[in-house]
Amino acid sequence: MSKAPASVTFRNVSKRYGLVTAVDDVSFTIEPGTLVTLLGPSGCGKTTTLRLIAGLEMASEGEILIGGADVTRLSAADRDVSMVFQSYALFPHMSVIENVAYGPTVQGLPKARAREMAAEKIAVVGLAGLENRSPSELSGGQQQRVAVARALVLEPQVLLFDEPLSNLDAKLRRRVREDIRALQQDLNLTVAYVTHDQEEALAVSDRIIVMSNARIAQTGTPRELYEQPADLFVADFIGDANILDGVLEEERGDRGLVRLGSIQLELARRGAKKGPVKLAVRPDALAITTVANGRASVEGVIEHSSYLGRSLEYRVSSPLGELFVVDNGRAAVHAPGSKIQVGFSESGIVVLPN
The missing domain is CATH 3.40.50.300 (P-loop containing nucleotide triphosphate hydrolases)
Incomplete structure (x- = not known):
C-alpha cells in the first residue's frame, strides 16, 4: 500500500x-x-x-x-x-x-x-x-x-x-x-x-x-x-457466562473473600464492596466430577448433555441455580439424570463491578 x-x-x-x-x-x-x-x-x-x-x-x-x-x-x-x-x-x-x-x-x-x-x-x-x-x-x-x-x-x-x-x-x-x-x-x-x-x-x-x-x-x-x-x-455476550449471585464477605486489599452458596473463593474485587455481588463464571471454569472436591464443589444433576466433537456441553441443576458447563477433556459422557459434583476453579470467575 x-x-x-x-x-x-x-x-x-x-x-x-x-x-x-x-x-x-x-x-x-x-x-x-x-x-x-x-x-x-x-x-x-x-x-x-x-x-x-x-x-x-x-x-x-x-x-x-x-x-x-x-x-x-x-x-x-x-x-x-x-x-x-x-x-x-x-x-x-x-x-x-x-x-x-x-x-x-x-x-x-x-x-x-x-x-x-x-x-x-x-x-x-x-x-x-x-x-x-x-x-x-x-x-x-x-x-x-x-x-x-x-x-x-x-x-x-x-x-x-x-x-x-x-x-x-x-x-x-x-x-x-x-x-x-x-x-x-x-x-x-x-x-x-x-x-x-x-x-x-x-x-x-x-x-x-x-x-x-x-x-x-x-x-x-x-x-x-x-x-x-x-x-x-458484556460478561454474558463475550464468551458465555454463568451469572451467579454471591456475597463479598471480606475485603483483602484489591482482593476479597466471596461466598457462593457453600463455596468460598478469593477473587479480585474489581472495586466491589462488602455485600451482595454478581459473579460471571465461565463455562470452562467448571469441571464435572463424580467425587466431591472439598470446599470448591457443589452437588448437581445433569439436565442435558451435548457432544460437540471438540467438547461436551452440559446443563446442570444445582443449589446455585442452573449451570452451563463445557468439558474440553471429552471424558465419559454423563447422561441426563446423573448425580455429579461441579468443581469451581478460581481462574475464569470474575466479580462484576457494582
Missing part, C-alpha cells in the same frame, strides 16, 4: 431516524494500522456506525474524523474508504479482473493501468491465475477474496467489513478470517469490522468495541473483555 493508514475518530456522534436513535453519543478512536471490531447483538447500532464511517449515513450530531481530517459532512465518494459488503456485491457478468478493475476504471484511469492495479491486488489476496473466471465459477471463500481485492485496489485509508463471513460455512469462516487478519497486518491497514459473532471478533481484533442499545458498553482488547467484563451484558 502506498498510502499511510489513517486513524478514525468519532466525537459524540449520534444518528437518529425520526424518533429512533440508532447511534447514541458514541466516541472512540481506531488507531492507524489496527483492526477494530464493532460487536453486538442485532439492532445495537454497529452497522449504522460502520455506515457513518463510510459516509453512507450522515451523522445527526457530532464529528467524524479520518486521518485527522473532518469528514462529517463529506459524501461516501469524497471519503477515502472502501467497504466489503456482506453480500460481496460482485457483478455476475464480469470476470474477476473486470470486477476488481471496475473502481479504478470508473475513476477515469486508463483501462490498461486499471487492469494492472487489479492484477496486483488479485495476487495479494491469493487468487492469481483466476483472473478470467466469472464469480459463479468461484467458491464462497474465493468470492469473498475478490470482494476484498476490489476494496483494496483503490488503496483506501480505511477498509470496512460488514459481516464479511456470514455467507460462509463454519470451516471456511475460520480460514477466511485468518486471511483477512494476515492481510490487514501485512499491508498495515486500518480496518473497522462489524460482526455479531463473538468468537470471530476475539480471533481477528486488536481491539473490540462492544455495543448495546446504540451505545458503547465497553472497549478493550479481546483478553480485557473476556477476563475483565465491565458489566453483566
Whole structure:
C-alpha cells in the first residue's frame, strides 16, 4: 500500500431516524494500522456506525474524523474508504479482473493501468491465475477474496467489513478470517469490522468495541473483555457466562473473600464492596466430577448433555441455580439424570463491578 493508514475518530456522534436513535453519543478512536471490531447483538447500532464511517449515513450530531481530517459532512465518494459488503456485491457478468478493475476504471484511469492495479491486488489476496473466471465459477471463500481485492485496489485509508463471513460455512469462516487478519497486518491497514459473532471478533481484533442499545458498553482488547467484563451484558455476550449471585464477605486489599452458596473463593474485587455481588463464571471454569472436591464443589444433576466433537456441553441443576458447563477433556459422557459434583476453579470467575 502506498498510502499511510489513517486513524478514525468519532466525537459524540449520534444518528437518529425520526424518533429512533440508532447511534447514541458514541466516541472512540481506531488507531492507524489496527483492526477494530464493532460487536453486538442485532439492532445495537454497529452497522449504522460502520455506515457513518463510510459516509453512507450522515451523522445527526457530532464529528467524524479520518486521518485527522473532518469528514462529517463529506459524501461516501469524497471519503477515502472502501467497504466489503456482506453480500460481496460482485457483478455476475464480469470476470474477476473486470470486477476488481471496475473502481479504478470508473475513476477515469486508463483501462490498461486499471487492469494492472487489479492484477496486483488479485495476487495479494491469493487468487492469481483466476483472473478470467466469472464469480459463479468461484467458491464462497474465493468470492469473498475478490470482494476484498476490489476494496483494496483503490488503496483506501480505511477498509470496512460488514459481516464479511456470514455467507460462509463454519470451516471456511475460520480460514477466511485468518486471511483477512494476515492481510490487514501485512499491508498495515486500518480496518473497522462489524460482526455479531463473538468468537470471530476475539480471533481477528486488536481491539473490540462492544455495543448495546446504540451505545458503547465497553472497549478493550479481546483478553480485557473476556477476563475483565465491565458489566453483566458484556460478561454474558463475550464468551458465555454463568451469572451467579454471591456475597463479598471480606475485603483483602484489591482482593476479597466471596461466598457462593457453600463455596468460598478469593477473587479480585474489581472495586466491589462488602455485600451482595454478581459473579460471571465461565463455562470452562467448571469441571464435572463424580467425587466431591472439598470446599470448591457443589452437588448437581445433569439436565442435558451435548457432544460437540471438540467438547461436551452440559446443563446442570444445582443449589446455585442452573449451570452451563463445557468439558474440553471429552471424558465419559454423563447422561441426563446423573448425580455429579461441579468443581469451581478460581481462574475464569470474575466479580462484576457494582
